[in-house]
Amino acid sequence: xxxxxxxxxxxxxxxxxxxxxxxxxxxxxxxxxxxxxxxxxxxxxxxxxxxxxxxxxxxxxxxxxxxxxxxxxxxxxxxxxxxxxxxxxxxxxxxxxxxxxxxxxxxxxxxxxxxxxxxxxxxxxxxxxxxxxxxxxxxxxxxxxxxxxxxxxxxxxxxxxxxxxxxxxxxxxxxxxxxxxxxxxxxxxxxxxxxxxxxxxxxxxxxxxxxxxxxxxxxxxxxxxxxxxxxxxxxxxxxxxxxxxxxxxxxxxxxxxxxxxxxxxxxxxxxxxxxxxxxxxxxxxxxxxxxxxxxxxxxx
Amino acid sequence: xxxxxxxxxxxxxxxxxxxxxxxxxxxxxxxxxxxxxxxxxxxxxxxxxxxxxxxxxxxxxxxxxxxxxxxxxxxxxxxxxxxxxxxxxxxxxxxxxxxxxxxxxxxxxxxxxxxxxxxxxxxxxxxxxxxxxxxxxxxxxxxxxxxxxxxxxxxxxxxxxxxxxxxxxxxxxxxxxxxxxxxxxxxxxxxxxxxxxxxxxxxxxxxxxxxxxxxxxxxxxxxxxxxxxxxxxxxxxxxxxxxxxxxxxxxxxxxxxxxxxxxxxxxxxxxxxxxxxxxxxxxxxxxxxxxxxxxxxxxxxxxxxxxxxxxxxxxxxxxxxxxxxxxxxxxxxxxxxxxxxxxxxxxxxxxxxxxxxxxxxxxxxxxxxxxxxxxxxxxxxxxxxxxxxxxxxxxxxxxxxxxxxxxxxxxxxxxxxxxxxxxxxxxxxx
Numbered sequence: 001x002x003x004x005x006x007x008x009x010x011x012x013x014x015x016x017x018x019x020x021x022x023x024x025x026x027x028x029x030x031x032x033x034x035x036x037x038x039x040x041x042x043x044x045x046x047x048x049x050x051x052x053x054x055x056x057x058x059x060x061x062x063x064x065x066x067x068x069x070x071x072x073x074x075x076x077x078x079x080x081x082x083x084x085x086x087x088x089x090x091x092x093x094x095x096x097x098x099x100x101x102x103x104x105x106x107x108x109x110x111x112x113x114x115x116x117x118x119x120x121x122x123x124x125x126x127x128x129x130x131x132x133x134x135x136x137x138x139x140x141x142x143x144x145x146x147x148x149x150x151x152x153x154x155x156x157x158x159x160x161x162x163x164x165x166x167x168x169x170x171x172x173x174x175x176x177x178x179x180x181x182x183x184x185x186x187x188x189x190x191x192x193x194x195x196x197x198x199x200x201x202x203x204x205x206x207x208x209x210x211x212x213x214x215x216x217x218x219x220x221x222x223x224x225x226x227x228x229x230x231x232x233x234x235x236x237x238x239x240x241x242x243x244x245x246x247x248x249x250x251x252x253x254x255x256x257x258x259x260x261x262x263x264x265x266x267x268x269x270x271x272x273x274x275x276x277x278x279x280x281x282x283x284x285x286x287x288x289x290x291x292x293x294x295x296x297x298x299x300x
Numbered sequence: 301x302x303x304x305x306x307x308x309x310x311x312x313x314x315x316x317x318x319x320x321x322x323x324x325x326x327x328x329x330x331x332x333x334x335x336x337x338x339x340x341x342x343x344x345x346x347x348x349x350x351x352x353x354x355x356x357x358x359x360x361x362x363x364x365x366x367x368x369x370x371x372x373x374x375x376x377x378x379x380x381x382x383x384x385x386x387x388x389x390x391x392x393x394x395x396x397x398x399x400x401x402x403x404x405x406x407x408x409x410x411x412x413x414x415x416x417x418x419x420x421x422x423x424x425x426x427x428x429x430x431x432x433x434x435x436x437x438x439x440x441x442x443x444x445x446x447x448x449x450x451x452x453x454x455x456x457x458x459x460x461x462x463x464x465x466x467x468x469x470x471x472x473x474x475x476x477x478x479x480x481x482x483x484x485x486x487x488x489x490x491x492x493x494x495x496x497x498x499x500x501x502x503x504x505x506x507x508x509x510x511x512x513x514x515x516x517x518x519x520x521x522x523x524x525x526x527x528x529x530x531x532x533x534x535x536x537x538x539x540x541x542x543x544x545x546x547x548x549x550x551x552x553x554x555x556x557x558x559x560x561x562x563x564x565x566x567x568x569x570x571x572x573x574x575x576x577x578x579x580x581x582x583x584x585x586x587x588x589x590x591x592x593x594x595x596x597x598x599x600x601x602x603x604x605x606x607x608x609x610x611x612x613x614x615x616x617x618x619x620x621x622x623x624x625x626x627x628x629x630x631x632x633x634x635x636x637x638x639x640x641x642x643x644x645x646x647x648x649x650x651x652x653x654x655x656x657x658x659x660x661x662x663x664x665x666x667x668x669x670x671x672x673x674x675x676x677x678x679x680x681x682x683x684x685x686x687x688x689x690x691x692x693x694x695x696x697x698x699x700x701x702x703x704x705x706x707x708x709x710x711x712x713x714x715x716x717x718x719x720x721x722x723x724x725x726x727x728x729x730x
Contacts, residue, residue: 077725078718139592144582145599165585248527248586249723263529263714 045278052272069272078249079273085250086277089167089242090235093174097182097231098224100175105186106216127180131173135244138173139164169245170252174235181234182227189223190216222291229288233281253277365414365423373439378409378653380442383420384640389413391673400660407653421445428645429458438645441654446641447482448555449706454482460644466655469662472680476700483641486661487670488677489610490629490637490701491536497626499603508632509544515604516576524581524596525606527722529714531590536636537606538717539704541569548633550702558709566712570720577721586722597625606635609696613675629696636702639679677701 052069056062073079108120126134141147144162152160163169193216201211239254246255253273261270370379382389389411397409414420421443428438447459459482464471467484477485493512495505499522506512516523526534543550545568552562577584581602587593590608597605598621607627615621629635642661644654660666667678668685671693682690682697690697704710 078723081723081725144596144601162582165582165587244588247722248584248588249718249725259529259718263711263718265711 048271049275052268052275069268070276073269073272073276079256081250082253082256083276085167086236086252087280089170089174089252090232092167092171093178093235094228094231096171096175097178097227101179101182101186101227104179104183105190106212108183108187109190123183124180126176126178129177131177131240132244134173134177135241138169138176138245142169142172164245165247167247170242173241173245174238177241178231178234182231185223185227185230186220189220189226192223193219222294225291226288229284229291232284233288236281236284237277363418365418365420366427368412368414368417368424370410370412370439372408372410373437374649376407376650376653378407378441378650378657379412379439380409380444380657381412381414381421381424381440382444383413383415384444385415388674391669395669395673396661396666399666400657403660404653404656407650407656409657422450425450425453425458425643425645428647429453429456432456432458432645432647435647437649438647440645441648441650442657443643443645444640445483445643446479447643448480454480458645458647459483460646460648460651460655462644462655462658467659467662469659469680472662472684474679474681474699474701477639477679477703479703483643484658484662485639485641485679486658487667487674487679488637488639488701489608490677490696490698491533491540491606491635492609492612492627492629492696493604493635494597494607494612494621494625494627495604496597496600496622496624498624505626505628506630507628508630509540510632512630513572513576516579519603520579521581521583522603523576523579523605524585524587524593524602526589526593527586528717530588531593532638533590533593533605533607533611534586535710535713536704538569538573538713539636539702540630540633541572542566542713543633543636543702544572545569550633550636550704553705553709555705555707558712563712566716567720570716573717573721584722594620597621609637609677610675613671617675627696629698634698634700634702636704637677638703639677639701 053065053067054063055066055068057064104119104123108116108123129137139146142162143149143164144160146162149160149162152158163172197215197219198211201215206214237254238252239258242252243255243258246252251259253276257270257273257277260266260273365381370377373379380392382392384392392411397411400409401407414424417423422445424438424440424443425445428440428443431438447454453459460466461481462470462484463481470478470484473485477488479485493506504515506515525537528535528538542565546552546562546565552559580586581596587596590611593605593607594611594615596602597607598615609627612621612625612627616623616625642658644651644658648654662680664680664684667680668689670676670678671685671689678685681699682693
């Protein structure tokens with residue numbers, strides 16, 4: 001419905017007749033994805049928001065607009081703890097991804113050795129491992145009396161405490177899972193920095209640190225932003241890994257939603273959590289959209 | 301030139317990005333329906349429908365089991381619908397049905413699996429009711445279904461009344477599990493304590509719930525039970541704590557809407573469990589399933605745990621548990637469990653054959669097979685089974701298997717446990 005309005009109303013008044021056709025064609029081309037988005041995402045999302053914003057009086061059957069569900073969320077210490085837990089995991093994971101991903105990307109960008117190819121394959125490997133498999137592998141490996149514990153014992157280290165069913169376990173798995181994406185985008189960004197720029201800097205006597213901070217970092221800011229935004233959104237909404245590796249309490253928002261909906265049979269509560277999660281991700285989403293629509297710096 | 305190259309790179313990045321995003325989405329998005337099923341539907345889930353199975357709201361029926369039709373129907377055909385796990389279906393197909401046909405060669409038995417299809421046997425029950433109204437063939441003779449879970453059909457008088465005359469072996473069945481005259485229990489499973497006898501000396505083994513709590517507190521980190529919504533071995537431990545604070549009388553808990561007076565006592569149970577929280581394995585790390593608990597016990601991380609009888613007996617048989625693992629039941633009030641029930645619709649075209657099959661399942665030989673081949677509990681009194689078998693299971697034999705009504709009761713249990721026991725946050729005013 002919305003697309004139909006767009007196609008007829010928008011282009012008609014101002015533009016000349018010949019270009020009208022091409023505009024119509026363009027709108028026609030984008031209408032299927034727009035239709036899918038509207039029907040499967042926007043409408044259900046709007047319904048969810050409306051449901052969480054209204055309460056129906058049991059006695060009179062009257063529906064009123066209220067923030068009651070949201071107030072209840074922020075007054076429930078357990079739900080707030082879940083939100084904080086999710087934010088902690090997101091910050092820790094994304095920070096670690098940069099610490100690991102940036103050196104890897106730099107190495108892959110500038111090394112021409114054969115080892116680099118092997119490192120690239122290794123860095124991309126997690127892309128082909130589903131989260132469920134990864135989680136069970138980590139449980140076996142990191143669990144108490146698991147392989148890691150046994151190895152530590154062999155070299156005489158005792159008192160290992162497993163990260164499984166703790167925040168650390170979730171972070172380890174999420175970092176592992178997201179390395180390929182981070183490295184791919186960062187490497188692609190670094191490849192846009194032409195060799196000539198780096199070489200001329202080297203010619204005038206810049207050391208590695210200077211090249212990194214003055215040239216590479218500013219020029220790959222854009223890809224870093226893309227990685228940052230998409231990783232935050234992905235980690236914040238992650239479900240499988242926190243579900244399988246996390247503690248009973250607190251839970252990440254994804255797990256909490258499932259629990260509230262499925263186990264406590266509280267639909268509105270789950271929807272409220274979903275809307276709050278969406279709002280957090282939307283802020284990052286806006287940042288992402290601004291980054292990719294912004295005109296490129298240093299365009300010649 | 302440079303522009304084209306740049307655009308190509310951006311396109312490539314976007315393409316890769318979207319592929320990655322799609323992959324990430326694929327692992328994240330469908331998980332709520334697929335992944336959780338794995339940890340919750342451990343083998344025991346089928347043995348104790350009341351305690352382990354997720355609430356119906358969780359299952360999103362994509363199909364209707366009633367669309368499944370048997371290959372044939374009639375006076376000499378027995379169509380049995382089951383949502384059991386494959387180990388149970390294998391046992392029926394390879395062991396019970398051939399033995400039955402040897403004794404009753406006039407019949408043909410079709411075992412039809414409706415596991416994971418719509419609402420399973422419940423859909424078949426609905427179909428039978430529809431057939432009753434229109435006086436047509438329900439195409440069903442036996443359902444793996446407990447008639448008490450669906451009062452509407454019971455009131456509609458859909459089921460054959462079972463008694464000692466039409467099912468002669470019913471007289472041997474443990475009285476407390478004959479919950480109705482429209483369903484017949486034939487095998488069960490119960491939660492027990494499993495302990496490592498090398499670490500827990502015989503004189504320390506707890507035999508009452510109070511002793512157990514004291515033992516847990518005295519041995520921090522050595523006991524574990526799983527999250528109640530992730531496995532019945534955990535939920536029945538929690539149920540046992542609720543029984544403890546409500547006068548140890550399971551009969552107070554009736555199916556349907558929870559009794560507010562009893563709900564008001566739940567916080568006392570949370571207090572009991574909260575008290576042992578920090579003495580649970582890894583400072584209160586509750587595993588997410590029956591199997592994970594078994595693993596912790598088998599690898600020596602803990603020395604005692606609450607477990608399912610059938611899973612543990614199988615674990616001992618298969619060597620998953622070292623032979624030093626021993627099983628014991630509490631003797632003040634045992635841990636709850638569940639039985640598997642069979643029902644026969646009145647309009648079945650072969651009521652006689654269906655009843656004969658049910659009666660056959662209750663024969664002592666087949667009840668022995670329940671214990672030996674399935675690791676389950678018999679529905680008939682233990683005293684009717686061979687002496688050596690009784691001897692072997694003497695520590696776990698009980699004549700009383702409390703059963704939890706499920707439904708809304710379970711919802712209250714989950715929320716109460718997660719909000720009061722598993723968290724370090726004190727729940728303030730609502």
